[in-house]
Amino acid sequence: MADVENVPLGDDGKPMSKKALKKQQKDAEKAAKKAQRQQEQADAQQKADADDVSKDLYGDMVMIQSSEKPDRCLQPIGDIGPNLAEKNIWVRGRLHTSRGTGKQCFTVLRHQQSTIQALIFVGEKISKQMVKFCANISKESIVDVYGVVKKVEQKVESCTQDDVEIHIGKIFVVSKAAPQLPLLIEDASRPELEDGKNEEGGRPRVNLDTRLDNRILDLRTTTKQAIFRLEAGVCKLFRDTLTAKGFCEIHTPKIISAASEGGANVFTVSYFKTNAFLAQSPQLYKQMAIAADFEKVFTVGAVFRAEDSNTHRHLTEFVGLDLEMAFQYHYHEVLQVIGDMFISIFKGLRESYQKEITTVARQYPAEPFKFLEPTLILQYPEAVKMLNDAGVEMQDNEDLSTPSEKLLGRLVRQKYDTDYYILDKYPLEVRPFYTMPDPDNPKWSNSYDMFMRGEEILSGAQRIHDPEFLSERAKAHGIDLKTIEAYIDSFKYGCPPHAGGGIGMERVVMLYLGLHNIRSSSLFPRDPKRLTP
Amino acid sequence: MYSAKPHFEYNSTNVKLPDVMYKASPMVIICDNSGDNNVTQELTSLKQRQSDLLQGLDDMIERVNKMKSKVTTTINKDDNSEFRDIVIHACPSQPPLSLKYLIKMLRQRFKVLVKVHGHSSVTNHMISFLANEETTNRNHYDIIITLIWKSAPNDPTTHLHPSSSPIVGESNLARLVGRMLGYYDNTPASFMINTTTDVIYDACDVINNIGSTKKQRQDALQTLGGVLNNNQWFMGKVPTIVDCVAFSTLQRCSTTSGQRWVAPWLERAKQMFG
Numbered sequence: 184m185a186d187v188e189n190v191p192l193g194d195d196g197k198p199m200s201k202k203a204l205k206k207q208q209k210d211a212e213k214a215a216k217k218a219q220r221q222q223e224q225a226d227a228q229q230k231a232d233a234d235d236v237s238k239d240l241y242g243d244m245v246m247i248q249s250s251e252k253p254d255r256c257l258q259p260i261g262d263i264g265p266n267l268a269e270k271n272i273w274v275r276g277r278l279h280t281s282r283g284t285g286k287q288c289f290t291v292l293r294h295q296q297s298t299i300q301a302l303i304f305v306g307e308k309i310s311k312q313m314v315k316f317c318a319n320i321s322k323e324s325i326v327d328v329y330g331v332v333k334k335v336e337q338k339v340e341s342c343t344q345d346d347v348e349i350h351i352g353k354i355f356v357v358s359k360a361a362p363q364l365p366l367l368i369e370d371a372s373r374p375e376l377e378d379g380k381n382e383e384g385g386r387p388r389v390n391l392d393t394r395l396d397n398r399i400l401d402l403r404t405t406t407k408q409a410i411f412r413l414e415a416g417v418c419k420l421f422r423d424t425l426t427a428k429g430f431c432e433i434h435t436p437k438i439i440s441a442a443s444e445g446g447a448n449v450f451t452v453s454y455f456k457t458n459a460f461l462a463q464s465p466q467l468y469k470q471m472a473i474a475a476d477f478e479k480v481f482t483v484g485a486v487f488r489a490e491d492s493n494t495h496r497h498l499t500e501f502v503g504l505d506l507e508m509a510f511q512y513h514y515h516e517v518l519q520v521i522g523d524m525f526i527s528i529f530k531g532l533r534e535s536y537q538k539e540i541t542t543v544a545r546q547y548p549a550e551p552f553k554f555l556e557p558t559l560i561l562q563y564p565e566a567v568k569m570l571n572d573a574g575v576e577m578q579d580n581e582d583l584s585t586p587s588e589k590l591l592g593r594l595v596r597q598k599y600d601t602d603y604y605i606l607d608k609y610p611l612e613v614r615p616f617y618t619m620p621d622p623d624n625p626k627w628s629n630s631y632d633m634f635m636r637g638e639e640i641l642s643g644a645q646r647i648h649d650p651e652f653l654s655e656r657a658k659a660h661g662i663d664l665k666t667i668e669a670y671i672d673s674f675k676y677g678c679p680p681h682a683g684g685g686i687g688m689e690r691v692v693m694l695y696l697g698l699h700n701i702r703s704s705s706l707f708p709r710d711p712k713r714l715t716p
Numbered sequence: 717m718y719s720a721k722p723h724f725e726y727n728s729t730n731v732k733l734p735d736v737m738y739k740a741s742p743m744v745i746i747c748d749n750s751g752d753n754n755v756t757q758e759l760t761s762l763k764q765r766q767s768d769l770l771q772g773l774d775d776m777i778e779r780v781n782k783m784k785s786k787v788t789t790t791i792n793k794d795d796n797s798e799f800r801d802i803v804i805h806a807c808p809s810q811p812p813l814s815l816k817y818l819i820k821m822l823r824q825r826f827k828v829l830v831k832v833h834g835h836s837s838v839t840n841h842m843i844s845f846l847a848n849e850e851t852t853n854r855n856h857y858d859i860i861i862t863l864i865w866k867s868a869p870n871d872p873t874t875h876l877h878p879s880s881s882p883i884v885g886e887s888n889l890a891r892l893v894g895r896m897l898g899y900y901d902n903t904p905a906s907f908m909i910n911t912t913t914d915v916i917y918d919a920c921d922v923i924n925n926i927g928s929t930k931k932q933r934q935d936a937l938q939t940l941g942g943v944l945n946n947n948q949w950f951m952g953k954v955p956t957i958v959d960c961v962a963f964s965t966l967q968r969c970s971t972t973s974g975q976r977w978v979a980p981w982l983e984r985a986k987q988m989f990g
Contacts, residue, residue, distance in 0.1 A: 554836045597878035601833075
């Protein structure tokens, strides 16, 4: 009778069977044992902590909320060398790799393009717990390390600062990284294999999609740091060279009312009650600036092309470096300026960004970029003849296809030993309607393209600055004058003869470094299939 | 008891002495028509194939001849079209001293444009050697000479077509220019001249070649001395492109001791080509 009252009830309110009862008992026992074990561990831990010599020398730092300003100088890793030997320094970097045994732990600290080895071993002041803590810090965490710089006898092959190492005295975690990384920085830094293979000798590579999905991690590799610093260098040299020649930087609108050139490859945006377009190129506004007497202008800004091309060299959004210049009598004056500008950029990169070029070459080896000074300028009929001699069947009034351009690049390289050249005098029929025809022979036009490593980087021409002639040419191309009325009106009140061109910044960097995909030189690339990050 | 015939009695009619060591069956079988059928068939079919091929060849020759008469050969201008752009790669430490004179000679017959570029591999662009000319239309010229200063080749290397192998050395460049100027026209008068010039070019090549031994160089110098033979210039009283090549070679040659004609000739040449 007493049993019936004391029978425990299961989850469904009915009295539990014997089996369930037994199971419950067993679970309770297990839980009790676990609690006891944990208690024992905690006790042991406390005891060990009490014995920990280096209690204050390591740990997770309190989140830096700007509560204090310690008088501490953090040495940049790139500056650490034998000059700091035997000195005690503070260093902040990312934990790139760490390998720990019981008694010691080897780590590599990384900061942008530089890496340095740092080690910690059990000693008088360093306890076992500290070494254990160090070995357990998750990769990519930001750490502050205090230690002494020591010269090494044997070079540390895997680090950029290969002649020194740090013996850690204190280590604190400034910002912890989640333990499971979607990609390892080491894997992302390995030189790529041919045939798109993903693994070699147990050392995996990271494929492009993974990189782009986890762009923040991918950008931390030393190679990417170098690529984008070099890209900044290209922009800086572009600006500096042109400013020194008297150019003025302008900024043109990107939301425009009429699709400028063909109307085909533009993005539409909703603009209050109507629609607007994203600018396909700053062409129209550059020319308006010339008509507004700025004479020499350049602009650095976004360019949007709604081309559904999924190739290694197309993006839907990229940075355009455009320039336009009024000339006195002949468009070759402008051609000279553009050619000289490129030479200055190449020379400047070679002089001031050699470290970056070497870093990139470690992961993406390529032949150094060759060029001639003054720039080599060939004419279209010459190029067609070279292609014909090499077996390509084409007439001299046809446009060059991409494979022809690549072949021409190789032929020019063979004959003139240059990766950069200008092709002048394109046939008129393959150029846009606003291109000025050649005065002596209307088959040709005053237009030019520039090539790097066999790929086109700039398309430019002398523009028609006379509104009547422009209307004629537009009609000859079958364009409805009403759609380009605003464009023709820009020249109504007198406009000097002018010419110019535009280059894609990412493409120039890609071709200069010999990279194979434009996404490697675009920070957060946009293509028909990618909108984030 | 036994009677044996005397074996030493020799009668030439009895004994037939062999006149060969070994006798072998004849190797050659003379085939007559009544012989093996297979062999005959193969032979006839082979003969037929041969006559067919010869017939086809005759047809082709006839067709080519017919086409030749239809297609008119292009005139002089196009013959030079393959010489449109002559690209010379040279090292600033060994400038092609004959180039200026070669250009001068070419200018007597053609419109020549001279372009000079410095390659990214060198800092010294040798501005004073040859001046870069600007033009707005390359098509106006018959010949364009593009000189590129770069660090690699020791001997000036000339490129005509990307697909053909480059022409190495100044003497070969001079031969090319000579061809463009019509020197090698295969008339009996020019045979003697061309042979002499070849001797001189070859001697220059030997002197220029890094691999030549001292003796070879001395021999070459002696040959040149012999050809010069106390004349003013190698081909007589008037300087020719041969002289400018010799000038470039001797100017660079360090070991001309023992050849007394070199120094005074070089002085004269410097005035002419320098």
